[in-house]
Amino acid sequence: MTLKVLVIGGYGNFGSIVCRHLAVMPGIDLVISGRDPRKLSAKVDALQAQSGKSCEGWCGDAMGAGFKSALVSLGIQLVIHTGGPFQGQSYAVAEACIDAGVNYCDLSDCRTFVNAIGVLDARAKSAGVAVLSGCSSVPTLSSAIIDQHRSRFKRIDLIEHGISSSAKMPGLSTITGVLAYAGKPIKQLKNGQVHEVFGWQDLTLRKMPQMGTRVLANVDVPDMDIFASRYGAQTLRFKAGAGLKLGNVATFLLAQALRTGLVRDHERWAARLHRWGCGFERFGDGKSAMYIDVVGLGMDDKPLSLTVQLTAFNDKGPEIPSCAAVALAAKMLQGYVPAPGARPCVGEISVDEYMAAINDPDNLHMSVVFSDGQG
Numbered sequence: 001m002t003l004k005v006l007v008i009g010g011y012g013n014f015g016s017i018v019c020r021h022l023a024v025m026p027g028i029d030l031v032i033s034g035r036d037p038r039k040l041s042a043k044v045d046a047l048q049a050q051s052g053k054s055c056e057g058w059c060g061d062a063m064g065a066g067f068k069s070a071l072v073s074l075g076i077q078l079v080i081h082t083g084g085p086f087q088g089q090s091y092a093v094a095e096a097c098i099d100a101g102v103n104y105c106d107l108s109d110c111r112t113f114v115n116a117i118g119v120l121d122a123r124a125k126s127a128g129v130a131v132l133s134g135c136s137s138v139p140t141l142s143s144a145i146i147d148q149h150r151s152r153f154k155r156i157d158l159i160e161h162g163i164s165s166s167a168k169m170p171g172l173s174t175i176t177g178v179l180a181y182a183g184k185p186i187k188q189l190k191n192g193q194v195h196e197v198f199g200w201q202d203l204t205l206r207k208m209p210q211m212g213t214r215v216l217a218n219v220d221v222p223d224m225d226i227f228a229s230r231y232g233a234q235t236l237r238f239k240a241g242a243g244l245k246l247g248n249v250a251t252f253l254l255a256q257a258l259r260t261g262l263v264r265d266h267e268r269w270a271a272r273l274h275r276w277g278c279g280f281e282r283f284g285d286g287k288s289a290m291y292i293d294v295v296g297l298g299m300d301d302k303p304l305s306l307t308v309q310l311t312a313f314n315d316k317g318p319e320i321p322s323c324a325a326v327a328l329a330a331k332m333l334q335g336y337v338p339a340p341g342a343r344p345c346v347g348e349i350s351v352d353e354y355m356a357a358i359n360d361p362d363n364l365h366m367s368v369v370f371s372d373g374q375g
Contacts, residue, residue, distance in 0.1 A: 003028055004029040004078075006074065006080070008062045008083045011032065011042070013174065014082045014107055014318065014321060018326055019055075021357065023051040023055060030047070030055040032047070032055060032057050033059075034057075035059065062081070062092075062093050062096070063090070068100045071100040072100050077103065077332075078328075079097050082106070085174070085177030086109075087110045087113070087176075089110075094120055094131050095123075098129050101128065103130045103131075105130075106132075106133050107325060109138050113133065117342045117343065123342070127340070130340055131341070133345060134222050135345040137320050138221045139223045139226050139346050140345045141290065142292060144350055144351045153294070153306075156233050156295075157233060158235040158294070161238055164243065164289050164291075165242050172270065182251065182255035185197070186198065188238075191235060198218060199218055200218060202217060203249075204216050206239075209309060211287045215242075217252060243285065288320075289311040289312065290309070290320065291309045292309075293307050298372075307367075307368075319364075320358065323357040324345065324349060328345075328349060
């Protein structure tokens with residue numbers, strides 16, 4: 001069996017990782033998409049040299065009118081959309097996939113983009129196409145981790161999770177995306193009531209095994225809506241932060257300035273922070289992690305707590321958000337057919353399938369700790 005996969009933004013930060021994995025996967029016919037012919041050609045050549053396999057390039061605008069025709073003429077079976085930022089982006093790519101009868105997933109972690117994808121559900125079902133949004137660390141991996149241990153809980157009351165990255169900077173589009181809600185209100189749950197916090201505010205310290213103490217702040221993710229209905233949690237929080245404390249302070253100050261109106265254009269500042277961050281990369285320790293705390297009642301009606309931490313070493317953190325799509329492609333290659341419809345990408349990929357797609361046990365470590373109390 002073969003699967004022909006097109007990766008939008010295949011020479012970008014996360015797209016490059018996705019393509020590197022897919023290029024060496026037996027049975028995958030890879031097509032790389034982008035708008036810059038020079039970058040596209042260089043990436044195709046590099047992947048062919050790496051894998052010893054031929055791959056194709058399609059130069060064009062995936063948001064444009066010609067994308068549907070390209071999908072049909074190329075015989076694409078799965079589109080992986082890595083071309084962020086997704087904040088404010090339309091569903092043009094997903095709609096073209098539906099019209100062409102092609103399955104689709106994206107790496108978005110934008111709460112509104114992921115959780116509103118259901119507007120395409122009827123069209124996707126009618127076309128027999130799966131449209132899966134948020135095929136990334138959140139909500140795909142975060143939900144898979146909780147699902148893996150859900151049977152231990154009779155009731156889940158609180159879920160607090162987050163990500164602390166290494167000092168290695170992601171692409172500019174990622175920085176632009178995460179700053180889109182800096183200083184803006186984020187709806188979370190506290191004791192069953194909706195309340196607002198502000199993006200990249202409320203700096204807190206968290207001791208993380210093998211990583212020391214990291215600085216975290218409020219971040220908006222799709223999980224804030226999904227986990228309330230999926231797990232019945234009454235309190236939901238998500239935080240994130242960069243590996244260097246100075247970077248978190250800079251982001252906090254920018255969020256304050258945006259919140260008070262002293263700064264209005266976050267995109268200009270995103271470019272500056274990205275440039276400055278790249279200059280400080282050498283001071284990082286190369287470690288990043290996702291953590292998840294779950295608090296509730298065990299099956300014996302006694303308090304039960306779970307803490308999971310997936311730690312990445314040697315700047316391998318970007319593999320984690322990238323490889324949900326790789327895991328999905330691998331699963332489809334083995335005969336898995338995702339149900340038609342448009343929905344957030346939860347319940348599609350297990351933790352074991354996710355880790356197998358990353359396939360780097362020397363640089364990834366997952367710890368799982370249960371305790372019989374809330375301390």
